[in-house]
Amino acid sequence: MTTHRKKGTRRGLAAAYPSWFYLPAAIIFGVLFLFPTFASLFFSLTRWTLFQYSFIGLDNFRQFFSEPFLVWGLVNTLIYAVVTSGSKVVLGMLLGILLTSNVMARGLLRAVAFFPVLVSTIGVGITFTMLMHPTNGLINDVIATFGLKGPAWLTDPRFALLSVAFVDVWKGVGLATVIYIAGIVSIPPEYYEAAKMDGANALQRFWNVTLPLARPATVTVIILSLIGGLRSFDLIWAMTKGGPGFTTDVVASVIYKQYQAGFYGLSTAGNVVLFVLVAAIVVPLSVMLNRKEVEA
């Protein structure tokens, strides 16, 4: 019954404007969004040199899925997305609690935690590439003062992906923290008072009050950072270019390399695959997380 009435109201609103009123937005939407989307669907079915194209059906998708590093890239993408997203949730939550407490110089600390978000990703990538240099980087110099030998962070295949993920977390955790701060501040203090009256200790208050009531913040952080992680490219490209060899390739860098090589049809097909992949992971997740929120 309610939904019916809602629909009715919307339709009523729609009639309030003459149709030409929608035209500018519709044109922009059509030219900048609809047309490219359908054009890319079309070109993903062609072998395309920019100068000419020939229709080859689903061959690009077949080729893309037999790309030797695509599977590896998919696995890396998932590892990267889960690791960065998970770390941002945990660290963002902890920092959020710290920065909503009565800590000294709270405003300054909040600004400091947010600062990395504002720095250019490429700049961060280049800086950390220098810090992580195996023989004259600052990180290994520090490790060396303890008499240990640090690994080749970005060029040892065992560490490279996680090293980049670490930098991603450092750069992105500020945003998660801000979302958590907003979420935690909006929890009414009465709940904490009630919990204290019931004799709950700090851990119990966190577990039973903060965590469930900050759920909308958690959902937002997970969704945002997971999408970011799945389509991450700039930081990885700035730091390792997918290397050494192919060991830190993610789906986006595999696609980019096909563009670079001039395989425009193939890389467009890759983008269609990436689009489907992100949608297939994020849409159900979002529905699931939001439904639980309503139930709670």
Place this chain on the structure above:
Amino acid sequence: MTYAISRRLLVAAAAGSALALSFATAASAEVSLTFLVDNAPATVSASEALAAAFHAKNPDITIEVEARAAGGEGDNIVKTRLATGEMTDVFMYNAGSLFHALNPQQNMLDLTDEPYQSDIMDTFKSVVSENGKVYGAPFQTAMGGGVFYNKKIYAELGLEVPKTWAEFMKNNEAIKAKGGVTPVIQTFKDTWTSQLFMLGDFYNVLQAVPDFPEKYTANQIKYATTPAALRGFEHQEEVFKAGYLNEDFGSASYDDGLRMVSKGEGAHYPMLTFAIGNLFENYKDYINDVGFFALPGDDATNDGLTAWMANGIYGYAQTEHPAEVKKFIAFVASKDGCDTQTKAVGAIGPYMTKSCTLPADVAPAVKDLVAYFADGGRNAPALEFLSPVKGPALEQITVEIGSGIRSPLDGAKLYDDDVRKQALQLGLPGWE
């Protein structure tokens, strides 16, 4: 079936700024041309010197040099600008397989009947021609792919320039035994530098399998199943396994490599000789300590150099000033053009114009290089000038082999798969 995309549609879609620009230039009496080059410092200095010298001779024509990224990113820029109808009047680009990928017959001015063509070496003309028409003139010099070595270290240890791979490895052993100096420098931060062992070995491949390029283009021969072709990959693994590499080989850059070999921190650096230009720029004081030799194969009596042709300079088919463009290209390809470049960036290799000469006092590495082109010297073009098939992932594969992540055979197989995409994209017969 293949469809051509309407150029007009693309141009129309490509925004009005281009239109506004062309109106502005058409209005003025003097002609201004734009010359697109890669952003290597030596290329930019040479191009600017050429532009200035040409303007001095032709005051009514101004050349503006525009720099773009090099490597794969540069390929993309050039292709995109051609496809959208926004290419500059004149541009430099590789000869050989990359040249063919630009669709020259549609995009470039025909230079076949220019008077200077008789002064250009036939080997060069063959790599900028399609269907019997010449589309390019030489810009910069020919290069070799081989090994830069530090002459001081060689003198100190009494080593001789190796003629075979076994001798090369023996020298490395001696250098390692002495300690303090890296035998072989590798610089995988700039991934393209990892390809030299494989690409620079092609002279030796060609000696063993003379019809390799034709068969390779026709999908009848593979790297993984041709022992001679596999050797380059194997060499790379051998130097890694023997522990001859610099400790930071994975993070070192191209410039680190040049510094190490010129200052004597390392003994050998496999590289293309265009690097002599960068040595001039950055390590001029050490230029006399650096020598050059071709990558050695297995046969001491038949050692030779894998040669890279000079870059090409091309005129854009849609330029509004074809006559002026041709005039500038003629200047670049002339003896005056060569001398202007030599003055700007030093003599870094042999020119492809017959009347061009090098000064007598060239750097040792250039002397070593030129000897392979002189009478009695032996050289063969790199595979990319004999076959249009070149895989885009080679540099990642050679980084993996050179870092011990992947075996040579496995890498060769992967590369054979990789080139298939390029062959299909070019529509070569025998690959479908």
